[in-house]
Amino acid sequence: MIGLTHYLIVSLVVFALGLFCVLTRRNAIGILMGVELILNSANINYLAFARFGSGNYDGQIFAIFVIMLAAAEAVVGLAIVLGIYQTFRTIDVSATETLRG
Amino acid sequence: MQLSDLVFFAIAGLTVLSAAGVAFSRNIVYAAFSLMGTFMGAAGLYVFLAADFVAVVQVLIYVGGILVLMVFAVMLTHRIEDVQISNRTVGLAPALLVVAGIAGIMGYAVLTTAWPVIEPGAAVATTADIGNLFLQEYLLPFEFASVVLLAALIGAVAVSRKELRSE
Numbered sequence: 003m004i005g006l007t008h009y010l011i012v013s014l015v016v017f018a019l020g021l022f023c024v025l026t027r028r029n030a031i032g033i034l035m036g037v038e039l040i041l042n043s044a045n046i047n048y049l050a051f052a053r054f055g056s057g058n059y060d061g062q063i064f065a066i067f068v069i070m071l072a073a074a075e076a077v078v079g080l081a082i083v084l085g086i087y088q089t090f091r092t093i094d095v096s097a098t099e100t101l102r103g
Numbered sequence: 104m105q106l107s108d109l110v111f112f113a114i115a116g117l118t119v120l121s122a123a124g125v126a127f128s129r130n131i132v133y134a135a136f137s138l139m140g141t142f143m144g145a146a147g148l149y150v151f152l153a154a155d156f157v158a159v160v161q162v163l164i165y166v167g168g169i170l171v172l173m174v175f176a177v178m179l180t181h182r183i184e185d186v187q188i189s190n191r192t193v194g195l196a197p198a199l200l201v202v203a204g205i206a207g208i209m210g211y212a213v214l215t216t217a218w219p220v221i222e223p224g225a226a227v228a229t230t231a232d233i234g235n236l237f238l239q240e241y242l243l244p245f246e247f248a249s250v251v252l253l254a255a256l257i258g259a260v261a262v263s264r265k266e267l268r269s270e
Contacts, residue, residue, distance in 0.1 A: 004111050006220050009148065010213045012115045016141070018206040019119075019126040025198035026126075031176055035125050035138055038169065042145045045161075049152040054220050059232055063241055065149075065157050066233070069164050070248050074255035076169045080176045081259040087180040096193070 009050035017043035030083045030093040034076065041072045111151055118144030135174050142166050153226035156233050 020039030027033045045065045052061025087093050121140025128134040142165040149158035237245045 003105075004108055004151070006218055007213060008111070008115070009152070011210070012118060012148065014206060014209050014213060015119050016122045016145075017209070018202050019122040021205065022198055022202045023126040025201060026194055028193055029131055031173060031180070032131060032134060035134060035173065038138065038165075039122055039125060039141060042141060042165075045157075046145060046148055049149055049154045049157060052154070053152040053223050055218065057221050057224065059229065059236055062154050062157050062229060062233060063236055065154070066160060067244065067248060069157075069160055070252065073164055073169055074251055076172055077255050077259045078262070080172055081263040083176055084179060084263050093180050 006050055006054040009046055009054075013043040013046040013050070016040075016046070028094050028096050030086065030095050031080070033095065034079050034083070037075070037079075038072060041068055044068060107151075111148075114144050114147035114151070118148065131177050132174075135170070135177050138173065139166060139170055142170060153223065154229060155226075156230045 016039055020036045020043060023036030023039060024033050027036060045068050048061040048065045048068070052059065052065075055061075083093055086098055090098050092098075118141055121137045121144065124137030125134045125141060128137060142161065146158045146161040146166075149155075149161060
């Protein structure tokens with residue numbers, strides 16, 4: 003029987019892969035993809051606890067807000083990435099170090 | 104083992120494998136398409152968790168919106184000639200160390216905590232109840248969400264437009 007722990011482990015693996023992606027990527031879009039993985043794993047946790055922990059809809063409402071914020075984050079993040087590309091002609095984040103002291 | 108368990112493991116495997124594709128693929132285009140597998144797999148998991156409305160929202164917004172936007176950004180920024188090295192990775196060893204540490208702690212917490220689990224009821228349609236909650240109990244966060252989306256819209260336009268000189 004599939005229980006809460008199964009979902010938590012799937013979510014944990016997706017979170018770990020997303021964190022790895024954020025830490026190792028040098029492509030700005032790759033980093034944004036890692037952030038999306040982390041947000042998805044958080045959503046799986048919210049829904050798993052809504053189903054097996056509380057039994058009401060609060061977790062689902064939170065998941066919808068997370069999806070909404072992920073959309074806003076992706077829009078602004080990709081606009082910034084395109085701005086960086088127009089300035090530096092690359093989206094490698096280690097090349098954009100104008101502000102490094 | 105029931106059939107639904109097999110379907111769960113198939114969907115969970117799809118989610119995890121395509122997340123690994125996002126994390127390890129050397130080509131950013133492959134990573135972007137791998138991300139679609141993760142989003143669809145997560146939507147499948149939401150259906151298993153009796154969250155039909157959230158699953159549909161996930162498909163509409165993530166796959167239909169965010170992923171298309173990401174593919175657009177990939178195609179607009181990525182030069183065709185360096186397609187092989189478009190997704191360079193650095194610092195593998197320290198990142199693996201950090202991720203293994205955090206995942207170990209979280210896995211220990213997941214496996215050893217006695218979660219207060221209830222027996223889930225039958226899956227019912229959630230859309231009407233979620234709509235009522237949004238317009239009653241969660242009305243203020245809902246309105247704030249629309250303001251945040253408007254700010255993101257204006258911010259994205261302001262960041263990405265060309266500077267216009269008046270003279």
